[in-house]
Amino acid sequence: MYSNLGNLFSARFDRMGDLDDLQKAIEHIEEAVTATPQDHPDRAYKYNNLGTCFESRYFRTLRRRLQRMPPLVSRGLELPHLTTQGSYSGGSQSRAFTMFGWEVS
Numbered sequence: 316m317y318s319n320l321g322n323l324f325s326a327r328f329d330r331m332g333d334l335d336d337l338q339k340a341i342e343h344i345e346e347a348v349t350a351t352p353q354d355h356p357d358r359a360y361k362y363n364n365l366g367t368c369f370e371s372r373y374f375r376t377l378r379r380r381l382q383r384m385p386p387l388v389s390r391g392l393e394l395p396h397l398t399t400q401g402s403y404s405g406g407s408q409s410r411a412f413t414m415f416g417w418e419v420s
Contacts, residue, residue, distance in 0.1 A: 317347035318361050325368055334375060341368045 321343030328336040344365045351358045 317343045317350060318357075318364065321347060321368075322364060325364070325371075328371065332375075334372070337368060337372050337375070341365065341372070344368060 321340045324336045324340035324343060327333070328340060344361060348358065348361045348365060351361060
């Protein structure tokens with residue numbers, strides 16, 4: 316039950332983008348992991364869902380932190396592979412980079 320509720324909050328976050336929904340998803344999926352016996356075959360599936368939620372939260376909060384920072388070039392830092400257009404074409408980060416409109420070249 317906790318896992319399903321967590322997945323629903325995660326899906327709502329994907330559609331609406333409300334970080335509170337993602338936090339609720341993390342809390343419910345953590346409850347599901349705790350309630351699942353150590354040797355149960357679904358435990359890995361629940362950990363995978365939890366990891367996906369943490370990844371989404373990381374990239375969402377990263378974008379907020381980057382937007383609040385002064386321009387990186389003026390501080391002598393460059394991120395030559397990170398742009399604000401297009402989408403990332405591969406790997407596990409493709410969904411997160413696409414969601415934020417970032418591209419890694």
